[in-house]
Amino acid sequence: MRAAAPAARALRCAPPSRTCLNCRRQIRSFSSSTAPTIPPRAGIAPLASRQLLSIAGPDAAKFLQGLVTANVVEKDGLPRTDGFYAGFLTATGRVLHDLYIYPNTKQLAGVQEENAFLVEVDANHLDSLARFIKRYKLRAKVTVRKVLPDEVNVWQAWDEISNSDLQLASTSVNPNILLKDVRAPSFGYRILQSGQHKPEVDLDETTEDAYTIRRYLNGVAEGQDEILRETALPQESNMDYMNGIDFRKGCYIGQELTIRTKHRGVVRKRILPCVIYGKSEPIPTSLQYIPQAGGGSGASTPTADLVPRDTSIGRIGKRGRSAGKWLKGVGNIGLGLCRLEIMTDITLPGEVAAASFQPDHEFQLEWGEDGDKSGVKVKAFVPNWLRSGLNEAAQG
Incomplete structure (x- = not known):
């Protein structure tokens, strides 16, 4: 190297x-x-x-x-x-x-x-x-x-x-x-x-x-504003695919759950790059940073840095479990801890068919008190390096 x-x-x-x-x-x-x-x-x-x-x-x-x-x-x-x-x-x-x-x-x-x-x-x-x-x-x-x-x-x-x-x-x-x-x-x-x-x-x-x-x-998270301290699993933070975990080494603090998750569990949530967009705008087709206020054509759309951390990601028109949570962002992009089977086309073992991803499903972030709520739509993207790692793991 x-x-x-x-x-x-x-x-x-x-x-x-x-x-x-x-x-x-x-x-x-x-x-x-x-x-x-x-x-x-x-x-x-x-x-x-x-x-x-x-x-x-x-x-x-x-x-x-x-x-x-x-x-x-x-x-x-x-x-x-x-x-x-x-x-x-x-x-x-x-x-x-x-x-x-x-x-x-x-x-x-x-x-x-x-x-x-x-x-x-x-x-x-x-x-x-x-x-x-x-x-x-x-x-x-x-x-x-x-x-x-x-x-x-x-x-x-x-x-x-x-x-x-x-x-x-x-x-x-x-x-x-x-x-x-x-x-x-x-x-x-x-x-x-x-x-x-x-x-x-x-x-x-x-x-x-x-x-x-x-x-x-x-799609690289860094620091405790983005990798939630004492809450996030290392695999949820993609440390397994960012060369941060040696699964063959000896004992270290926290190893037991990390190894068990590797061999027996399914990691359903991972940190992914996201794009936010206005409620009247079409679904973004690519991960692109737009620095202008409003994140695109909607001048009144809040920028990503205004979305409070831990804001729940919900499916528009659907009830049920949260699709993830917002972490941090700027302009029209940021990072979210996203449920793969709901927000992406990644296939995971044992996923529930009723909760599976559909390309036309849309997701939103809403925050604030009743009567004074703010909100944006949000779409997650899977980086190529992470997609390759997940596909390889699924095949082998």
């Missing part, structure tokens, strides 16, 4: 950024009146919504191995040398945190121990992650420390125009880490950059909003 390619472009270090990362964190919400524009096909964005925790010490690898859904050690028992996507679960198998783990970060993290890891997590839940880890620390020889944004910051780079792989040389003067983001095909690269430096690439800097829109269009 990291092998050098002849056409690969080098990433070089830029002068220190004059923009305070702490200030960037204050503008994470979308504005209804000024929705972000269509994201560029290539760009690099600082992710102020993500922050890092340093876990270092002789027992660090073994300690993390018993906590996360992916393997921290290789088959020979040595710690992995590549970064990876994973999750922390509760004892009942619900997602506490979605995260990236970066090994061999001694130089970057500024610690003395040889066995050092950086754990990237939702910045708003960094303290709760630190408390969670310390609860299980016991006598393990590890140190846990929050990494400040001016020490190391997180970036995302992508390029849909060129087929070249990105490479990043880490030196003692400019330590950094490049990691391919494997949650969706051709989704881009994660970069950990020392200090407040900006990685200098042949890509224009853009905003985290642009990265977020790309996530929604690719």
Whole structure:
């Protein structure tokens, strides 16, 4: 994955950024009146919504191995040398945190121990992650420390125009880490950059909003605003198809239910990208981001960021169970936790015929008090990468 390619472009270090990362964190919400524009096909964005925790010490690898859904050690028992996507679960198998783990970060993290890891997590839940880890620390020889944004910051780079792989040389003067983001095909690269430096690439800097829109269009949920803390199963959050779960590894917290769901259960709900549209508009035929207020031709249609989280998705003209719940969005797109057999054409074992999907069925989101209700219609789409995984699982 990291092998050098002849056409690969080098990433070089830029002068220190004059923009305070702490200030960037204050503008994470979308504005209804000024929705972000269509994201560029290539760009690099600082992710102020993500922050890092340093876990270092002789027992660090073994300690993390018993906590996360992916393997921290290789088959020979040595710690992995590549970064990876994973999750922390509760004892009942619900997602506490979605995260990236970066090994061999001694130089970057500024610690003395040889066995050092950086754990990237939702910045708003960094303290709760630190408390969670310390609860299980016991006598393990590890140190846990929050990494400040001016020490190391997180970036995302992508390029849909060129087929070249990105490479990043880490030196003692400019330590950094490049990691391919494997949650969706051709989704881009994660970069950990020392200090407040900006990685200098042949890509224009853009905003985290642009990265977020790309996530929604690719059906990739991130953070506890979208992966409901202590409620969502990792499979419902698509972590099984985003390379976040190793079903062959040994024991970890929450493993029992995760394995049982894999081999005996049917995952009927999954996070999917959705389009909202006005009640007088036709059903959308494609997943397309429209930044204008109203999400399309209906100027009075609320934008997706105005829909309250957990709003129930109901079938228009049909009674019965909810078809899902809304998570988060911007413009005319967002993410929803959707019942596959009701909102999509995905076939699941044991589905009830009366509740099966029909192309002409429509769904809605309604919220507010009686007499002052707001509402939009909503349609779910299944990303190709998820559809391929579900079809392959159904056949085998």
